[in-house]
Amino acid sequence: MACAIGALIMLALVFAFPFLGFSTHGVGHVMRFADTAEALLGDHYGVLALVLLATTVAFPGLYLAALVYLCLGAGHQRLPGAIPLARLLRPIEPWMMSDVFIVGVLVSLVKIVSLADIHIRASFIAFCIYSLLLLRTVTLIDWTALWDAIAPAPEPDMTAHAGASGRSQSLVACGACGTPFVAHPRHRCPRCGKRHHVFRVDRIQLTWALLVTAALLYIPANIYPVLSTVTLGNAQPQTIAAGVLHLAESGDWPIAAVIFVASIVVPVSKIVALAWLCIAARGRPAASLARTRAYRITEKIGRWSMIDVFVVAVLATLVQAGTLMSIEPGPGAIAFAGVVILTMIAALTFDTRLLWPERAPGNAS
Ligand SMILES: [Zn+2]
Structure with a gap:
């Protein structure tokens, strides 16, 4: 809990100080963190502002505040709103991207360091500490202990029997609290009340x-x-591929490689991998483990594609030197943010039980 409180304090400090300073040929300005959203809104890129604020500040802030409230209230009987709040936590996790944002800031700085003087200010340091504390908080949470303190585990369902797969018995593990139970149509988790879907093949259509x-x-x-x-x-528009080429030509190979992987390799391979998993979902059981691994990797790396969206947000805010030089976001950035968000949702909707086909009766172990 100390980590969560520390992270919340750092998050407050992020808004109290300037984030980065920028100057070129005697013209410059200081950027605050909140300016990123304001600049994007001003350029009519409100969707990007929303994505940026939600993933770097709103979701993590809600997550941390809910966690502190639950930890403080642990042991109190009937803490108001405890179960709905706790149920929110796990689904928020993939959407917290403060670490991706930091990489985005660093990439932006490398991109403009040859054009202007950049000054790192206190708020950026606070943001880095906030991000580290957030990661530490997520890894330290003991979900079993947290749920035990909020709602006691129900009696195990005795109708389940060994020797048959959970899928054939409609057994599910609750995605929020982990409790295993038999899901009847429109059944809710007996512990946290989360609604569950019985195994449905047509879900793959989604x-x-x-x-x-x-x-x-x-x-x-x-x-x-x-x-x-x-x-x-003079406006010089730049597409994703042109951006990578430009970085490579100017000798910034490591950064060019980062953007190439995050913006081209990851989204394309994620779409291909998920399509392959959907097609091959009911193949040989022997390949199930490999496919599940492929799914886990796709699910984990998808969020890193957001780097390029954050680079656009930071550059558009930071590089404002009037007529001398400025950077504006382009419509490609919105489409790209859409790709990242849709592939992340696609990975979340994929039912991993499809990767574990039913064995023929008699083969069950
Ligand atoms: Zn549950």
């Missing part, structure tokens, strides 16, 4: 729909510029 939409959105994300650099009135 994953397909999201994947196809993401694949279609990936086209405008690459055709339209993600940002344009305006130097003395």
Whole structure:
């Protein structure tokens, strides 16, 4: 809990001080963290502002505050709102991206360090500490102990029997509190009340729909510029691929590689991998483990694609030197953010039980 409180204090400090300083040819300005959202809103990129604030501040802030409240109230009988709050925590985790944002800031700095003087200010340090404490908090949580303190585990369901798969008996483990129970249609978890779906093959259609939409959105994300650099009135639009090439040409190989992997390799391989998993879902049981591993990797790495979106947000806010030089976001950035979000949701909707086909009766172990 100390980590969570520390992270919340650091988050408050992030808003109290300047974030980064920028100056070129005697013209410069100081950027605060909140300016990123304001600048994006001003450029009519409210969607990006919303994504940025939700993933770096709102979701983590809600997560930390809820956790502190639950830990403080642990042991109290009937803590108001404890169960709904606790149920929120696990689903929020993949959407907390303060660590991705820091990498985005560092990439932005490398991109403009040759054009201008950059000064790191107190708020950026506070943001890094906040992000580290947030990661530490997430890894330290003992979910079993937390749920035991909030709601006692119900009696185990005695109708389940060994020798048959959980899927054939409609057994599910609650995604929020981990309690195993038999899910009847429209059944709720006996411990936390979360509604569960019985195994449904047609759920794969939803994953397909999201994947196809993401694949279609990936086209405008690459055709339209993600940002344009305006130097003395001359606008130079830049697409994702052009950005990578430009970095590589100017010798920033490591950063070019990071952007290439995050913006091109990860989204494409994620769409291909999820499509492959959907098609191959009911293949040989021997490959189930490999497929589950492939799924876990896809699920984990997807959020890192957001780096390029954050780079656009930071550059558009920071590089504001009037007519001398400024950077504006492009429509490609919105399409790309859509791709990242849709592929993340597609991975979440994929039912991993599809990877573990039913064994023929008699083969059950
Ligand atoms: Zn539950």
